Amino acid sequence: MAKCDQCGNDYDKSFDVTVSDGQTYTFDSFECAIQTLAPLCEHCGVRIIGHGLEKSGRMFCCNHCAEGEGVKELRDRS
Numbered sequence: 001m002a003k004c005d006q007c008g009n010d011y012d013k014s015f016d017v018t019v020s021d022g023q024t025y026t027f028d029s030f031e032c033a034i035q036t037l038a039p040l041c042e043h044c045g046v047r048i049i050g051h052g053l054e055k056s057g058r059m060f061c062c063n064h065c066a067e068g069e070g071v072k073e074l075r076d077r078s
Helices: 030-037 063-068
Strands: 015-018 024-027 053-055 058-060
Touching: 024 030, 053 063, 058 063
Parallel strands: none
Antiparallel strands: 015 024, 053 058
């Protein structure tokens, strides 16, 4: 069994995720993976688990939040 990097649970069905910089994490659930790896929206603080929007390294969950931070040129995908 492997220990989850987020919650510390030992679980026989844990899985590893390797991110682009080569660092590997072990998780016992997608919930823990999201909590550790998903970026936060700079406006509302929600974890972004979809595509989100990005401008100059700043992440937003939607166009409404981007506009709330003064970023006007981004648009949600339709």
